[in-house]
Amino acid sequence: MILTKYILKNHLAPFLFSIFTLIGIFLLQFLMKFADRLVGKGLGIWIITKLIVYNLAWMIVLVVPMSVLVATLMAFGGMAQNNEIAALKATGMSLYRMILPPLGASLILALFLVYFNNNIYPDANHAARLLMEDISRQKPTLSLVPGVFSQDVPNYSILAREIDQESNILKNITIYDYSNPPSINVVTARSGIIYLSSNQKKLIMDLHEGEIHEFNNSNWNQYRRLRFERHKIAMPAEQFTFEQSTPGGPRGDRELGAPQMLSIVDSLQKIRNRYLSELEKTIAKITVTESPTVTDKGAARLFDKVKQRLNNNKNILRNVLNRLDYNKKEINRYWVEIHKKYALPFACIVFILIGAPLGTMTRKGGFGMAAGISLVFFLIYWTFLIGGEKLSDRGLLSPFWGIWSANILLGILGIILTIKSARERIELKFDFINKILPKSWKYNPDENENS
Template sequence: MILYRYILRNHFIPFLFSLITLICIFLLQFLMKFADRLVGKGLDAWIITKLIVFNLSWMVVLVVPMATLVATLMAFGNMSQNNEVTIMKSSGVSLYRLMFAPIAASVVLSFLLYLFNNEVLPDANHQAKILMSDISRTKPTLSLEPGFFSQEVPNYAILARKIDQNTNILYDLTIYDYSNAMKINVVTAKKGKIFFSANQTKLIMALEDGEIHESDVENTTMYRKLRFEKHKIAMNADLFTFQQSGPTSRGERELSVEDMKYITDSLYQIQASNIKYLESEVNKYILLKDKFPFKPAPVQQQSKSVEKMKNLDRVRTAMNVVISAYRRVEWTQREIEKYEVEIYKKYAIPAACFVFILIGAPLGIMVRKGGFGVAASISLFFFLLYWAFLIGGEKLSERGIISPFMGMWSANILLFTAGLLLTIQTNLETKTISFEFLKKFIPKSFEQKAEGNENQDS
């Protein structure tokens, strides 16, 4: 037990460090990608925080397996570098026993990640989609430039000839009001101020010392002029304020395994009826040529050309019915595969935690380096390989080229086989991976400078 606790303790700090580092990298990439959709919208800090928290869920699901591999490489690399692995093996402790505690911890971690992936991630994805959709519909905050008409507010054209940037007071205002199609209203004022109402639903224009000129479109002889000392115009501000939508329909990435299985069961029943209908149509129109379901037009009543045209139209109708039934079967099959891909993904990504232990432990012993840089460099290759198989398998599965199971589990199967072979080989004979060959790619001028600096130091 002391040995197991020691090995797990060597994993814990590197795991936390790599987990936080990778989440920060993903978070930075997310903010850079969506910054243009967030900046200038006048969003509350709480809305931005909610958006980040909701998107952290999918980042955690992707990062935990990566952090497991990095931590394993660092832990076993450190122990190998300090000759602890050699001492343990000479004491009769096999590599399998050294890996027992990390493997047991990875099984627990995989189960917890599956629960998170199945229970938390779907709701977080759904809320993030709604929030991002609402943010995308929100226009940037109203901006006015002196001497230019602004038509950002629907049904209004606003001209301010002078704007005090310190007090935000507008001078020499002209406002065209098109909210009533039957009337033309022109409002002028010497000064005014624009602000949102308390509930953020209205844009209030508080005007001072001005006039309202009103005319009727139908009765052109009617004209009215009103003078005012103070006047307020309430304009619709829905496009400039954030308003969150209610519940919407969920996609496959916003559902749990149980929900998706219920949907796929329903789709299988629909598919069975679709296939039965297609087979009946094929048998009716193609196989039973002697008993075609319509009678040819009699030659005595019309010319042969008209008879051929009508019969040709009937054949085309029959062909369209068969093609339509086939496409319905094909579309339903794509929907089934789409949901099955997500179901298998819920299990495949958490299982990667266990697979990466089998890869990381023997490689860490071979490399004999416990630094984060070396571990991250080696891990990057396996990350790219894993996600290439995962993304490629997802696309191929959704197109019906390979089965959803193979599409999602091919990366795990490949890396599990490679990890098993590496573990067996390392247990039988300890090998060391050297990076001396990289020196061939370093320019000689750099080596000479480094030697010169060493000589000066000495």
């Protein structure tokens, strides 16, 4: 019992240190990414704090398994460096027995993450998305930079040479409208304002004193110029996600727990079965039921009739197949998120199996060594996870293998390393790095003393 507490105590401090360090890194990255959306909005400290707290949820999901690996490497590396591993083995305690306490703790962490992923993480993601929507639509003109064309609105390129941030008044405006592919409209105006429609789905440009120049791509001889005293342009505002601003609305796959997504998958599967039944009926209808006597006069008529029927059936088949393909992608997308709810927590156990034997082999308990080795395994793990997720979403790999392949691969590697480290004493050295480095980079104390 004393040894169990001692081993767990050696893990606790590195684990907490790793969590705070990694969360700090992720938080800094998050703030750098979204700083342009937050600066100049006049937001209070409470709003910024809520946004950070909501986004801490996805950081915790990623950071906890990573911290487990770093802590395990530091704990077992430090114990090996102080010859405590050798002393414990001399008393008859095997490496398997030493790993049991952190394995038990990692199992508790995994269960906590499963609960967190299904109950807290979805609600936090939903709240974070709604809060970002509220921030985005507070002042839409802030996304415009004076004298620079903005491509934020699809199919529109907007230039305002002067912007009054207080009143949202734009001056000397030029708008390129590509919403109608056969033609291009260029709208110029002396001034205007930008605001959201009452249903928050359209971005309205209310222009004053300007002109509309219409060009036809297929025929450049067609040109028309219209002058106006006042003109309104309604542009799509989907990129600002104005549809939902209060809790309780539709949620994405990362804003749902596994039970809710399983219910959606079940509904999608029923829809898929209906599509398959419709496909079978459509295939059965693709037959020519009429067989009149083909004469010279009737041949052309019969050919046209058969051709028309085949074209109609071809379009029906294409629509059904497209719906089946979309349905399958939606099912795979939800299954990917369901598996991630459990695969990421399970990584805590896998990283114990990796970190414990590697820690005893390196015999180094410093954060630098642990972070360096952890980085390699993080890259391997996230490469498999992200690659598997993309392949699964495209239907090239089953969601199970796409998400669990990293855990299976590293789990097998961890078991092999644990067995090998328990049977014999293995020490990993990094002297080969000194051989790779140029001589000018190496530190030579004799040369410093002579100089």
